[in-house]
Amino acid sequence: NAGVTQTPKFQVLKTGQSMTLQCAQDMNHEYMSWYRQDPGMGLRLIHYSVGAGITDQGEVPNGYNVSRSTTEDFPLRLLSAAPSQTSVYFCASSYVTESTEAFFGQGTRLTVV
């Protein structure tokens, strides 16, 4: 019972590099989302998807791209990494209603130098 799987767990990037954070879920959830967690800021929504082929922006989308070609996968792309993107990133999935809990991945700790 894998749940939500994120890779990698840790990553160091140089400014300007690009990379993709992977997220996969095996619960057949329609809704998937990406959050970033910064000290004293809680979790903020970056992008979300309500199903394959449908994505939308959250609160802090700048500098990130997403796509949703399958129900299971929801990768997050950093186009040109900046030090301000140093953060812990969490992927979450749930059924598409407001009243269901979200299941979170283990997180990716990203440092941009």
Next chain:
Amino acid sequence: AQSVSQHNHHVILSEAASLELGCNYSYGGTVNLFWYVQYPGQHLQLLLKYFSGDPLVKGIKGFEAEFIKSKFSFNLRKPSVQWSDTAEYFCASGGSQGNLIFGKGTKLSVKP
């Protein structure tokens, strides 16, 4: 815009002390409220949730929360904390985009 505010940034308690963490939310239509816990180095786990019905909600590990509609509050309580409860606690509200709107979190440190 919907928002969630948590009253305390860092709470320090001794073992066996009682805990109450404050949470207030702004009304966004349907009430869907959650408390998540994040143990050091781990991901978020659901403690409890409220959608409707009995305003006193019981969760895992002896936690409970009370929904008070008139105060827009959803405070988390535990009668007697343990060292293993040391973690960060997040209150969240269901958002109109299907997402969760999180408070900034409260760090709980329990001294043995």
